[in-house]
Amino acid sequence: MKSQGSEWRYVILSTVRSCPRSEIDGQVPRPTKAWLSKQLGFITDPNQVNVAITRAQDGLCILGNQHLLKCSALWNKLLAHYQKQECVVDPAKAIQVNPIGKSKSKQQK
Numbered sequence: 001m002k003s004q005g006s007e008w009r010y011v012i013l014s015t016v017r018s019c020p021r022s023e024i025d026g027q028v029p030r031p032t033k034a035w036l037s038k039q040l041g042f043i044t045d046p047n048q049v050n051v052a053i054t055r056a057q058d059g060l061c062i063l064g065n066q067h068l069l070k071c072s073a074l075w076n077k078l079l080a081h082y083q084k085q086e087c088v089v090d091p092a093k094a095i096q097v098n099p100i101g102k103s104k105s106k107q108q109k
Contacts, residue, residue: 006055007055007057008055008056010057010058010060010061011053011055011056011060011061012061012062012063015040015043015062015063015064016063017040017068018064018068019068021067024071027071031071036071040068040069040075043075044074046074049074049075062082066090
């Protein structure tokens with residue numbers, strides 16, 4: 001990871017890999033190491049994750065499929081910690097998008 005040794009005010013970490021929920025749920029009881037490596041890549045390495053999440057000085061935003069990330073013991077622990085701190089947002093439930101031209105300020109005029 002190129003950021004080693006560097007710090008930034010804000011870090012956006014995108015865990016861009018994903019797969020259908022049915023494929024995630026089909027990994028019973030636990031996904032294999034090979035499956036995790038294929039689906040999550042380098043972010044299953046604790047050292048890489050440590051570098052990624054400790055570079056932010058003021059803010060950290062992690063984008064990803066929490067159902068997939070929870071398959072990894074490392075990410076499951078991290079997500080549990082962030083959920084206790086009320087730092088996990090489900091965009092399907094928590095983010096509203098107003099149609100173009102229909103923002104609240106225009107509707108109130």
